[in-house]
Amino acid sequence: MFQQMCQACVSSSHRQPSFRALAAEEQHLAQQEGALMTIAHIAPLAPMVSKLARRATLGVPEMDALLSLPIRQVSIVAGRQFVQEGDTSSSCAVILSGFAGRSKTVRNGNRQIMSIDMRGDIVDLPNSFLGYADHSVTSLSRLEVAEIPRHAILAVAEAYPAIARAFMLDTLINGSIFREWILNVGQRDARERISHLYCEIVLRQREAGLGLGPTYNWPFSQEQIGDATGLTAVHVNRTLQTMRTGKHTLTIEDWAKLQKDGGSEKAYLHQDRMLAA
Amino acid sequence: MFQQMCQACVSSSHRQPSFRALAAEEQHLAQQEGALMTIAHIAPLAPMVSKLARRATLGVPEMDALLSLPIRQVSIVAGRQFVQEGDTSSSCAVILSGFAGRSKTVRNGNRQIMSIDMRGDIVDLPNSFLGYADHSVTSLSRLEVAEIPRHAILAVAEAYPAIARAFMLDTLINGSIFREWILNVGQRDARERISHLYCEIVLRQREAGLGLGPTYNWPFSQEQIGDATGLTAVHVNRTLQTMRTGKHTLTIEDWAKLQKDGGSEKAYLHQDRMLAA
DNA sequence: CGAACTTTTGACAAGCATCAACACGTGTGG
DNA sequence: CCACACGTGTTGATGCTTGTCAAAAGTTCG
Numbered sequence: 301m302f303q304q305m306c307q308a309c310v311s312s313s314h315r316q317p318s319f320r321a322l323a324a325e326e327q328h329l330a331q332q333e334g335a336l337m338t339i340a341h342i343a344p345l346a347p348m349v350s351k352l353a354r355r356a357t358l359g360v361p362e363m364d365a366l367l368s369l370p371i372r373q374v375s376i377v378a379g380r381q382f383v384q385e386g387d388t389s390s391s392c393a394v395i396l397s398g399f400a401g402r403s404k405t406v407r408n409g410n411r412q413i414m415s416i417d418m419r420g421d422i423v424d425l426p427n428s429f430l431g432y433a434d435h436s437v438t439s440l441s442r443l444e445v446a447e448i449p450r451h452a453i454l455a456v457a458e459a460y461p462a463i464a465r466a467f468m469l470d471t472l473i474n475g476s477i478f479r480e481w482i483l484n485v486g487q488r489d490a491r492e493r494i495s496h497l498y499c500e501i502v503l504r505q506r507e508a509g510l511g512l513g514p515t516y517n518w519p520f521s522q523e524q525i526g527d528a529t530g531l532t533a534v535h536v537n538r539t540l541q542t543m544r545t546g547k548h549t550l551t552i553e554d555w556a557k558l559q560k561d562g563g564s565e566k567a568y569l570h571q572d573r574m575l576a577a
Numbered sequence: 578m579f580q581q582m583c584q585a586c587v588s589s590s591h592r593q594p595s596f597r598a599l600a601a602e603e604q605h606l607a608q609q610e611g612a613l614m615t616i617a618h619i620a621p622l623a624p625m626v627s628k629l630a631r632r633a634t635l636g637v638p639e640m641d642a643l644l645s646l647p648i649r650q651v652s653i654v655a656g657r658q659f660v661q662e663g664d665t666s667s668s669c670a671v672i673l674s675g676f677a678g679r680s681k682t683v684r685n686g687n688r689q690i691m692s693i694d695m696r697g698d699i700v701d702l703p704n705s706f707l708g709y710a711d712h713s714v715t716s717l718s719r720l721e722v723a724e725i726p727r728h729a730i731l732a733v734a735e736a737y738p739a740i741a742r743a744f745m746l747d748t749l750i751n752g753s754i755f756r757e758w759i760l761n762v763g764q765r766d767a768r769e770r771i772s773h774l775y776c777e778i779v780l781r782q783r784e785a786g787l788g789l790g791p792t793y794n795w796p797f798s799q800e801q802i803g804d805a806t807g808l809t810a811v812h813v814n815r816t817l818q819t820m821r822t823g824k825h826t827l828t829i830e831d832w833a834k835l836q837k838d839g840g841s842e843k844a845y846l847h848q849d850r851m852l853a854a
Numbered sequence: 855c856g857a858a859c860t861t862t863t864g865a866c867a868a869g870c871a872t873c874a875a876c877a878c879g880t881g882t883g884g
Numbered sequence: 885c886c887a888c889a890c891g892t893g894t895t896g897a898t899g900c901t902t903g904t905c906a907a908a909a910g911t912t913c914g
Contacts, residue, residue, distance in 0.1 A: 386844070404760045412763045414756045426749045434753045434845045464741060471748050472703045476711045478755035479691040483681045486689045486762040486807030489901075521860065530763030535902055537861065567663070568711045766869075798892065812870055814894065 343367050344446050347420035347508065348394050354507075354571075355473070356466040365456050366463065371446040376439045383424065383437035391447040392424040398443035399519060402435045403527065413528040415477065416440065416501060419508050425467060428453050441519040473570045480568040485530040490539040493529040500569070507571050620644050621723050624697035624785065625671050631784075631848075632750070633743040642733050643740065648723040653716045660701065660714035668724040669701040675720035676796065679712045680804065690805040692754065693717065693778060696785050702744060705730050718796040750847045757845040762807040767816040770806040777846070784848050 349366045352358060358366075373396070376382055383389065385404060393400075400423055401413040414435065417423045427433045428450045457464040477500075484496050501518070505511045522540070523533040531539075626643045629635060635643075650673070653659055660666065662681060670677075677700055678690040691712065694700045704710040705727045734741040754777075761773050778795070782788045799817070800810040808816075 402756065404756070406760065406764050410764045412760045414759045426752060429746060429749055430753070430847055432844065432847070434847070435756055458738075461735075461738065461741075464738075464745070468741070468745050468748065469706060471745065471752060472706055475703060475748060475752045475755060476707070478752060478759060479679065479681070479712055481759050482691045482755060482762060483683065483689045485759060487683045487687045523860080532903060533861085534863095534904085537863090538902095541862085567709065570707055570709070570711070800892080809871060810893085811872080811895090815870095818894085 344371060344373060344396050345369060345394060347396070348422060351420040351508065352463070352466040352470065355469040356462055358462055358466060362460045362462050365460055369448050369452050369456060371448055373444065373446050376443040376445065378439055378441050378443070380443075381436050381438045382445075383427065383433055383435075385433055385436045387427070387433040388431060389424055389427040389433055390450050392422065392428040392450055392453045393437070393445040393447055395419055395421050395423060396444040396446055399440040399517075400443055400445075401438050401440045401524070401528065403438050404435050411527045412530065413438075413440075413524065414481065415474070416528065418501075418504060419510055421508075422467075422470070425453075425471060440524055476568045476570060490529070490531055490535055491543060493531065494525060494536065494539060494543075497525065497528055503569060503571065507569075621648060621650060621673050622646060622671060624673070625699060628697040628785065629740070629743040629747065632746040633739055635739055635743060639737045639739050642737055646725050646729050646733060648725055650721065650723050653720040653722065655716055655718050655720070657720075658713050658715045659722075660704065660710055660712075662710055662713045664704070664710040665708060666701055666704040666710055667727050669699065669705040669727055669730045670714070670722040670724055672696055672698050672700060673721040673723055676717040676794075677720055677722075678715050678717045678801070678805065680715050681712050688804045689807065690715075690717075690801065691758065692751070693805065695778075695781060696787055698785075699730075699744075699747070702730075702748060717801055753845045753847060767806070767808055767812055768820060770808065771802060771813065771816060771820075774802065774805055780846060780848065784846075 345367055349358070349363050352366065353363070371394075372391075376398075381403075383393070395417055397419055400417045400421075402415045402417075402423070403411050403413045405411050423437055423445075424433075457467055480496075480500075484493050488496065498518075502511070502516050505516050510517065520528075521533075522536045525531075526533045526536045529536070622644055626635070626640050629643065630640070648671075649668075653675075658680075660670070672694055674696055677694045677698075679692045679694075679700070680688050680690045682688050700714055700722075701710075734744055757773075757777075761770050765773065775795075779788070779793050782793050787794065797805075798810075799813045802808075803810045803813045806813070
């Protein structure tokens with residue numbers, strides 16, 4: 301199974317699922333998974349709520365408050381920068397489907413992607429609380445988001461301490477992921493960086509209930525992978541080729557190694573943790 | 578003044594203030610600054626409180642609750658890893674003086690420093706809330722910390738919503754700094770990385786009330802700078818030399834550039850922001 | 855069918871790592 | 885008090901990893 305996944309990661313673009321295929325797959329998934337997914341079609345924020353409920357214990361009133369937040373649902377084409385660095389944001393985007401990335405740009409025009417967010421992720425939580433966007437947000441694929449007015453997010457956190465705690469833990473876990481990315485671009489070579497990125501995206505999709513068995517979405521271009529790993533698209537291409545030929549099978553070793561990193565599988569994702577108060 | 582600071586940054590080790598000199602300087606500072614610093618000698622947590630009060634509005638009861646947290650004051654020699662990746666921490670360290678760094682180690686033994694903390698910083702807030710240390714913490718210089726029992730930190734956050742909000746904002750701002758570090762190691766060259774690190778440390782010392790006019794502490798070895806910037810100590814050395822000779826005066830340009838980054842000076846540090854609720 | 859994007863390939867240059875050695879200052883124990 | 889180990893900064897030689905520039909081939913979609 302690991303082999304399969306790594307295969308998928310490094311396979312040539314020709315075998316990548318197109319966006320259309322992905323949409324069909326999600327449809328299929330929705331029919332299979334039952335309850336939660338069915339609710340998701342009625343209550344778009346259900347994936348966000350279930351994610352927050354994994355962070356801290358939420359009662360029925362808290363879940364109701366979150367599910368009944370006012371939203372405006374919007375579609376965004378791939379490659380659109382829909383939050384600009386420097387904005388004083390008045391709304392907070394929650395991802396319903398697709399992938400978004402936080403990014404910053406340096407003098408010479410180079411871009412660094414600092415995180416990748418997917419279904420259920422609250423992409424603008426920092427911006428909403430700090431009142432100032434210190435980074436941009438870009439759609440990495442076709443994207444469906446629910447926009448929540450900033451004041452409503454702040455109000456629900458103020459009214460329900462349990463929700464505030466869930467936000468806090470979510471923010472802390474995001475911080476942990478950022479630290480891991482610093483390690484990734486700071487100390488690992490190209491092959492390791494790409495493998496690591498791939499493992500993270502797979503594990504987080506699994507946590508979010510995305511993907512179908514050993515099949516996961518991987519709609520990222522080599523340029524996007526480069527932006528996320530601090531490499532050029534050309535070098536990503538060449539690295540993926542050596543990974544495909546199997547000359548260096550480090551990917552799979554990496555996976556096993558990363559699984560037991562810190563005694564638990566990918567401890568930095570904190571997927572198995574709740575507030576042990 | 579900028580020139581002076583950059584001078585200090587790149588100056589050879591022989592002209593660096595020794596730890597003893599630093600201690601004397603801090604003493605001197607304490608005598609000059611009056612009120613807050615005087616309190617700090619009685620109430621060790623005062624710098625932490627004043628930092629949190631810059632994040633969110635705290636009333637007198639909140640400040641009292643924070644100042645009367647139970648602490649155990651300990652000294653740590655430089656280079657000691659006093660929190661281990663994987664620990665289930667039972668206490669939370671607050672820095673009273675000196676510098677600490679969060680770090681992780683990769684397979685080949687290389688280390689990445691992911692943040693540098695100084696007086697007033699709550700270095701174990703993530704560990705305390707998540708109950709699991711996803712990273713190690715190392716003393717980068719001689720260090721004085723106040724250890725607070727984990728349950729006490731959690732209790733005070735639970736009892737006072739304003740304190741919880743201050744913790745939340747502090748965590749969000751730390752997240753912003755992590756993102757900037759991803760950009761730093763991912764997209765900038767050696768000279769820019771070091772300059773950026775230097776500017777950040779100076780600005781944060783200024784915010785923390787450390788440093789004396791245009792003079793700031795810089796007790797970091799070239800190896801530590803390398804660990805924080807994703808470079809080797811040898812390359813840091815060579816880069817500092819070219820900066821010293823003035824062949825490339827990019828440092829000062831950087832400073833000016835970074836000052837107006839995002840319309841405000843070093844926006845990612847969020848030094849001028851409070852919860853605009 | 856053509857425009858725009860993505861992947862692929864090649865030649866070449868540059869930045870940075872590696873390894874090894876030496877200089878210098880500091881602290882420490884015999 | 886000196887000898888010595890140790891940490892830190894410095895220098896040199898060398899090579900690999902990655903970036904840059906340019907162009908061609910394949911893919912998607914209007």
